[in-house]
Amino acid sequence: MNKLIYCATVLIAFIASCNTQKQASKFRFATPEAGTLVKIGESIPLKLVFPSEVSTFDSVVYAMDGEVLARRTDSTPVTLDTEKAAFGSRTLSAKLYYGGEEQVAYSNIIVVPPPPKRYSFKIINEYPHDPKAYTQGLEFDENNILYESTGNESSGQNGKSSLRKVDYRTGEVIQRLDLDDRYFGEGLTLVGDKVVQLTWREKVGFVYNKNTFAKIGEFAYGQSAEGWGLCYDGNRLIKSDGSSRLYFLNKDTYAEEGFIEVYNDKGPVDSINELEYIDGKVYANIYTKDIIVIIDPETGAIEGEINLIGIYADKKDHNNELNGIAYDRRGDRLFITGKLWSKLYHIELVER
Template identity: 55%
Template sequence: MHFKKISGFVLFALIMLAGCKTQKGKFEFLHPESGKRVAYGEQVIVKLNFPSTSLDSVVYSIDGQAYLTKKDTSSIVLDTKKIGYGDRSLSAKLYAQGKEDIAYSNIIVLPSSAKNYAFKVVNEYPHDSKAYTQGLQYADGVLYETTGNPSHLQEQGVVTSLRKVDLKTGNVLKMEKPTGFFGEGMTIVGNRIVFLSWEKNKGFFYDKSSFEKVGEFNYEKSQEGWGVTYDGTQLIKSDGSHQLFFLNAQTGKEEHSVAVYDENGPVRSLNELEYIDGKVYANIYGQDIIVIIDPKTGVVEGRINLVGLYSDGRKTEDNEMNGIAYDGQGKRLFVTGKLWPKLYEIELLER
């Protein structure tokens, strides 16, 4: 028995020794741990576990771009103000004795807390309760609206459509009912209307006066169409993720993207969009929330809580808030939703 106990202890010691040797020999990040959340402006210490103090060099990279080269094992410091917001991939490539090794980690750089807003209803207007609203814009003293057609609602007269609507009465002044796709967001660029399909991987250009289709474009990395707006230079498109995609306004070709983050992390389900005074206002699908985004950085700077705006007889499905329009001259903000009987003019109240 005594011999077995000693053998067991020796075996345990050998296992521990082997484990220590394995750990000592592994080139990896000790800090920061993968997925660490840090505040924008924070200084992040980067420390690696080196298999040996003998090395030629180690190259640190951020998102695949070389950041710093060192020839010793000392730690480095990242300035998050220089690397920007969002999920940042970190890597370190070790060169030693004619060999290479690489280690990976990542951090998520988050902004400060967004401003919170409540609302006050200024006016109420009639809205077609069969309009499954997907896109909305105010221009020329009227509303332009696009709608979708869920299959379970088509027998009730819910259709994909492009509309011109009188604001005060809710009357439809002009309508086109395209077929073959589920209608989504829209925006206006000069004398053309940009109208997105949901899953057909295509967007369409329509003549603003005649409502005739005059062109189309294919989606690229953003393979679904949700919302779209125009900043005066580029189209800005959402696809239900936490990304905003910037497209050439004349061709629809995708040019770049930005990830959207608030103080809690990525903000997903970005839906209908409206460009207002340099910011992107976005419905969050399934919530009575509009976020206000800086399109240059992807930072959520504001959050509008619209819970309680429309509740009487509202269903849990097919009545989602969706639709933001802005009268730039009159400084009026309008919101509505899918199959809502009213459209609301609201004023924001900072909390």
């Protein structure tokens, strides 16, 4: 072997050996590895690798998200019970105290809910829907008038973003307000005698008189990046922005007052789009997929998943997605449609 190559090889091996020894002597978590998925309710061991130069120590304090879990004066593992943990990324820390000094080790776990219930669907009835309506929001009022918000994806007059009242039985547009061309209409919901409508990237929402469509207010977004879906739970507005978050808005001031992360059993779920509030749960389209998820708005857990693949035979491309959920509370009926769909479907869920 060439002497120069041999020396370089020995040097590399020596450096690697030193790095390995350094890593072995570092105070760190052996388990769990950072980013480990943990099902809610599972118990996992917290095991540490102690520095080789520390033969004795005063104590180790284990914590999750800053809350103390246990104190130990030896190196025995601690068992973490996740029964009451919040979903999402949870930061783990261990503080080692010895000889008046302190070292800290960090890791994290991602707590996820159980697998969601799976549903397919049964079509009960279908109704005409404007095939030029780029549907972004959909909701029934107490008189079964359908309110619809559209974006401006298609061309011509029908391409303008709009707010509409629709006779769902015939598809006839009873009343329509076109938005200024600079705005892309998104989700909407009803709050008493008001309609609240989002715009996409303009970071502004509009408030209208429900009967006349006269604009009576507007509001700026807070931390949420964009406007996607919107629903109302009777106390607060719930807003999506295409991420894995649901934001809670004050129903009177429209200020953002908090958010939750949405998770299924595989981790965070993003691309949350059009929303509907039904019997304490948030039903949400997942953008580009013919899937609706059922979310617990208190925990962020996805409790159900509705597979609607194949419901609309004329679906063509990415501008033709499922994107409209409306619930008739009086009749306990669930309706869905999509962007540029010619049909509005009344469906029932079939548990698998």
